[in-house]
Amino acid sequence: MLQKKPTDRDLEGFTVIDGERYLDEILKYDMEVSREFSKFPLGEEEYLDSYSRVIGRLLSYGRHKFFVAVDGKNRYLGHVWVCLLEDTVDFVMTAYIYDIEVKSKGRGIGSALLRSAEEWAKARGALKVSLRVEKDNPAIDWYRKRGYTERALILEKTL
Numbered sequence: 001m002l003q004k005k006p007t008d009r010d011l012e013g014f015t016v017i018d019g020e021r022y023l024d025e026i027l028k029y030d031m032e033v034s035r036e037f038s039k040f041p042l043g044e045e046e047y048l049d050s051y052s053r054v055i056g057r058l059l060s061y062g063r064h065k066f067f068v069a070v071d072g073k074n075r076y077l078g079h080v081w082v083c084l085l086e087d088t089v090d091f092v093m094t095a096y097i098y099d100i101e102v103k104s105k106g107r108g109i110g111s112a113l114l115r116s117a118e119e120w121a122k123a124r125g126a127l128k129v130s131l132r133v134e135k136d137n138p139a140i141d142w143y144r145k146r147g148y149t150e151r152a153l154i155l156e157k158t159l
Contacts, residue, residue, distance in 0.1 A: 003076070004117035007127060011071060012067045013071055013107075014054050014068070014070060014071050014077050014107070014109055014112070015070055016067050016068070016069050016112050017067070017070060018066070018067065018068075018069060019064060019065075019066030019067050019068035019079055020053055022066070022068045022070075022076055022079065023066060025067055025068075025076045025078045026068065026081070027055060027140070028077075028139070029076070029101060029103075030079075030099050030101060030124075031051050033101050034099075035047060037134060039158075058067070058083070058098060060083040060107065060155045061085070062083040062084055062096075063083065063084040063085075064081065064082070064083045064084075064126070065081075065082050065083075065117070065120050065121075066080070066081050066082075066084075067077060067079065067113055067116045067120070068116060069102070069109045069112060069113055069122075076103075077101070077102065077103050077104060078100075078101055078102030078104075078109045078110065078113060079100070079101060080097060080099065080100040080101055080113040080114060080116065080117045081097070081098040081099040081100070081115065081149060082095050082096065082097055082117040082120065082121055082129075083096045083098055083139075084096075084097070084124060084126055085146060087128070087130075090128070091129075092128065093124075093126045093127055094120030094121075094124045094126055094128050094129070094130055095117065095118065095122075095126040095128070095129040096118060096129075096130050096131065097114070098131075100113055100114060100117075100131075100148075110142070111145075111146065114139045114146060115128075118140070131143070131148070132154065149156070
């Protein structure tokens with residue numbers, strides 16, 4: 001009998017699955033990681049309220065999908081959150097990667113999650129995928145290696 005050749009996901013000891021049942025864990029981990037990127041000094045309660053409000057707004061518009069990477073015991077290893085929306089510049093269906101986080105880097109988890117989000121979006125008619133990354137985030141090179149290029153620049157001024 002022919003055996004199926006193991007994939008990268010099998011070799012690395014994780015699987016990418018639908019993330020809906022992991023939503024609480026996804027948002028909890030994302031809130032912890034996102035706090036590190038905040039440039040404004042918010043107290044814990046204010047940050048929690050603000051985070052919850054923004055997530056609620058994001059979830060209220062567009063078609064969302066969450067994927068998680070889990071180990072052999074179904075423990076959460078990372079996630080990607082993708083949303084389908086019509087782009088406001090090109091007016092085509094676009095996949096926006098709102099978030100991608102992994103607990104352990106260098107195992108191929110992020111690549112597998114990103115690939116799953118891109119495949120899901122393409123199958124639903126998305127013509128492109130976009131994401132925002134902070135300019136000093138070392139992940140910029142990681143995205144470039146996966147075919148992402150700069151198209152726009154977000155300028156910001158503190159008031």
